[in-house]
Amino acid sequence: MAAPKMSVGKPTVDRLPCNTTSFQKKSRSKLVSIPGTRPSIQNGQLIVSTGVTSLDYVIGGGLAVGTLLLIEEDRYDSYSRMLFKYFLAEGVVCGHELYVASALDHPNDILQELPAPILDDIASPKTVEDQAKSCDPESQDAMKIAWRYQHLPKVQTALASSSRFGHYYDVSKTMDPEICQAARCHGFYLPEHSTAVTSPTATTSGQSPMPETYSSLLNNLQEVIHREGFDGSVPQTKSRNILRIGLHSLGSALWDDDLCCRENPSHGHALTTFLYGLRAMLRSSLSVAVVTVPSHLIQNRALMGNITRLCDTAIALESFRGSERETNPLYKDYHGLLDVRQLPYLNCLVCDLPDNKDLAFKLKRKQFTIERLHLPPDLSETVSRVSRGELTGTAMVGSSGCGSGSTGNRHLDF
Amino acid sequence: MFAELNSILNTSPDSFKPGEFILVSDKHTDASFLIHHFLSFYLRAGCKVCFLGLVQSFSHYSAISQRLGVSLTQGREKGQLVFLEGLKESLGVLLQGEASKETRTMDFLRDPSSGLRGLYDFVRDNVRGAVGGAEEWGPPVLLVDDLSVVLSLGVSVGAALDFSHYCRATVCSELQGSMVMLVRCEAEEEEESDDEGSERLLRGLIHQCSLTLQVQGLPTGYCRDIHGQVEVCWRGQCDRQQAQKKLFQYKVHDKGASFFARGMSSAVL
DSSP, X not given: OOOTHHHHSOOOOSSOOTTSOSOOOOXXXXXXXXXXEEXXXXXXXXXEOOSOHHHHHHTTSSEETTOEEEEEOOTTSSHHHHHHHHHHHHHHHHTOEEEEEESSSOHHHHHXXXXXXXXXXXHHHHHHHHHHHHHHHXXXXXXXXXXXXXTSOOOOOBOOOSSOOSOEEEEEEEOOHHHHHHSOEEEEEHHHHTTOSSOGGGGSSSOOSSOHHHHHHHHHHHHHHHHHTTTSOSXXXXXXXXXXXXXXXXXXXXXXXXXXXXXXXTTTTXXXXXXXXXXXXXXXXXXXXXXEEOGGGOOOHHHHHHHHHHSSEEEEEEEOTTSGGGGOGGGTTOSEEEEEEEOOOOSSSOOOOOSOOOEEEEEOSSOEEEEEOOOOOOOOSSOOXXXXXXXXXXXXXXXXXXXXXXXXXXXXXX | OOHHHHHHHTOOSSSOOSSOEEXXXXXXXXXXXXXXHHHHHHHHTTEEEEEEEOSSOHHHHHHHHHHHTOOHHHHHHHTSEEEEEHHHHHHHHHXXXXXXSSOOTTHHHHOGGGOSHHHHHHHHHHHSOOSSSOOOSEEEEEEEEOTTHHHHTTOOHXXXXXXXXXXXXXXXXXXXXXXXXXXXXXXXXXXXXXXXXXXXXXXXXXXXXXXXXXXXXXXXXXXXXOOEEEEEEEOXXXXXXXXXXXXXXXXXXXXXXXXXXXXXXXXXX
16 A cells, blocks of 8 residues: 555545546545445555455456456356356445346346355454464474475465455355345346337448347446446435446347357447447446356357457456366366456556466355466376376367376386 | 667657658557557657547546656647547447437447548547647647457458558648557467458558557566567668568566567566
8 A cells, every 4th residue: 555656646536527537546645435445556546356355366456446357157157157146245245236237047036146245254364374374383393304495485375465355255155135135236137128129229221239138238237327326427425336237148149149159240249349338337437347258159269359358357267067177186176267368457557467377266165266276296106297288288179088198108118 | 658669769759750650569468558658759749649549548548648757638738639538439329329419430339330430530630730820739640549449349441441541641641740550469370260350450551551569478478577579660661771670578667668689688687
């Protein structure tokens, strides 16, 4: 928080004028009074937690207000849905308003499935640190041979920042209905909104790039933002709040978009136009959005690149469930891989680049952890180590079993 | 403004070649730091700048330019800078859907097949400057960040190339000003589709421009201390001058970027 660059910038106005964007550097003298947010350490942006503390660390402290997080779904939408629910649960616990849009499940059903927060959770993050601390005195005595390495820090696989931000959730229980009721929530369930048969845009001469589903979602979202005053239009007598927007499975066939069905879709620019409009809306209001896209169904990689570039932060999940990697001993501790595809540059030239891009996640009952993937030392007698590069390479082809068999000739018979 | 880049390109705010079309392109990385460099460079040189910011808000550029020592709000008030905030204008077009009276600039959002005519009209009207007032500003400069987003929004490659050709004819040839455009591409490992939009746009623009800066990630993989490499290529205009290429690696800091020859990064030495 004592970053010198924050004092270089001009102190900005406190109130949000309606014609400027929400990317205003908040100077330290005026403390922002929105609950559940804090200024970022790197560049003073106002950030919120995604609900998963290790994901917050991976994307640079948290989600900046006014930006969009893209989650590329895993194959059965199990873990991406979990992240989606964590995001909404965090909004409920922090007192933010929610906006949920879905074409498959009713938003009320999604809200009833949110994980329960662990409110006395001071114990859980400390145990990781305590274990690390308790190991050190033992290792100091133990290092008799490798004493030159004594001063080096122990490799921490768990990613966590020093200050706590965000909450922990218990996945096995659902949130109390009373807590849920206390949060204001706006839902958009697509089957209820697809009423208009003749859309006015279809009668104009040109072809509208967005199908009716996306434009009605965009209009509905703008109406909610405007009515509740998130864009500063209504002078808010009550304290300012953040709107958390969750859009589930955009781009799937249920949204009347054939992006996932064909290699050359006819509405190829529908989702990108929608994301452009969403970006414009987010930049001018106090809101943050999470969008999940079933990218494993999109065959055209260039389209996925366009979609990624229109979002600010983008991560991709790849779960091991149902693939050959589930039984691979290398990945036995994890449920899947997480790839950070893009990090945003917000109001500054640099972003917080991670030093390691090999990340894996596992979903435990009380925590969704993201860790650095590293090879443990192979202490077996037979040198049958299959390198990680081969694993990832052959697993893409889909025959990691055969791959390790064919490299059996690594047994060098002297 | 990055001092090292100025020395690489042999330019300075006091002396730069008129009529240049500079193309900045990137693959799998973000080259927008170069756009910030050129924005602060030309503002310091006293040129009249027309900036088409299609992907970010004004306060984003303003905050970064503040760190580079240039104030965009002041430039806008004095009339030196004309800034098109694409995101703000687009909301009006996307939501209502009916033809608006005043702004036809972002019309391509409503009807991508109509091309970028509205955008070009905006550029043409704002680049000429005040006819009545004195010529207090230098030659006009057009900056576009970034042109490949219009491809994502449905505009055809031909329309985008037409737009850049018209802009070049107006800004560079007629008014002897300069133009800087950013194009972002996706690198394809195998050529699965021949007419991949941004590749075609890039090739067309390389043909039109006079100086390219192609930014890529390191070919050997991801590194925290070296953010990528820049290939600077001067296209020879005269007969005796051949195309000249130089390759540098770069690292972006909070207040600038440093450029160094391959292997000479301070992190490695």
